[in-house]
Amino acid sequence: MGEMMAKQGMLFTAGMVILGTITLALVLMVAEQRQQAAVQLTALFGADRQHDLFTSIEAGLREIILVESKMEFNASNATTITIGESIPSNADSFREAMADFEGFVEGHFSEAQLNLIDVQDNLPFFIWPYNVSFTHPSQYGQDRFTITPTALNVKSYDIFIDSSGMEIESLTWGGSKNGNVPMSVRAVDYLGNEFVEAHQVDLTKNVAITIEFADEDDELLVQIRPNELGTLRIENHEEESVFVAVTIGFPLMGEPVSATLPPDTIRINYSSMGIEHRGTVRMV
């Protein structure tokens, strides 16, 4: 009887030890999972902070470009984009604002780095998903801008010219008038004069449209340069600035058209968390 009780006691103790070990193992497993979840949560918090900083810098740069350059961007449907600006323009305040913002951000956030050299010099944009570049080849603020398509993937050009300080005397269309790309030019001035001309052009041939101003020596040129990969170049040789807006039509590609600054304009690096984000500024 005594032996049997002793055996029962031992079995009970052994049972409790096994149960306890299993419980302990479960507890340790849950604890490890909780620790992993905490690490993942910390990474998520870090990613959120990085996203916060990135999007706010992007918004700040976008605001500076829109306010200081007074450029206009519009992509109201999936296949056209309009970019407008006055040429020539005073770019000093734009460059100063960009440099100040860069200094401010990098001074307060050691993890942030802005690459604005090209942006301050030429203020280039890329039009996606068509890989078309829009830039100011003689430095932003000078008399010209260019639009360079790849693989001649432009479907149409519509150019609007608004002269608020000079009377437009004439619009002369030179070069290609036979092709499969519709191109139109509409020029208006502060006196209410309006000149409109539209043709189908061949982007592999020269187009040279001249806008003459009354009582002025120089002119505004709209050119397509086949020897420069079909670049559309618009240059105003007058000192008085003129607003020019170009609407570019593209074939439908399934994703909406957008315009951005060059890649890697903004870089956020949280090296302690192993998080790095490189990106750009989307204007529209």
Next chain:
Amino acid sequence: MGFVFSMDIIIAVGFALLLLIIAQGFLSVSEDPSSLLQAGRMGSDIVAALDHQGALDTLDEDEIADALEELVPGNYRMRLEIITEGGEGLEIGEEIPAAGELFSGRRVFAVTDGGEIADYGIVQYYIWVNG
């Protein structure tokens, strides 16, 4: 023998209780951390909206406070601390509670005034669940 048996039970029950207490310590959660993450994202969106609406451009405590009140849901509280390169310093919203969990983040912004960029600032925001 009965004494040994009783001791056995006491030790086993004590051991089990100890394990339960340890388990409770590991498993106890005061608040779901993902809700804090959610709150943080909301705080960031609210500050982005204030920037987008132009409220931050005013650098006016009352105007920003009014805009903030319209955006913050009733069960949340928020505080903004704004400093600018030009030396402005604003504190808007509720006092930060002494205890409890909150989320904090920072965003930069540009101040537009009269059609030109006039200043740059940083908003430090705090958001927490009311009560």
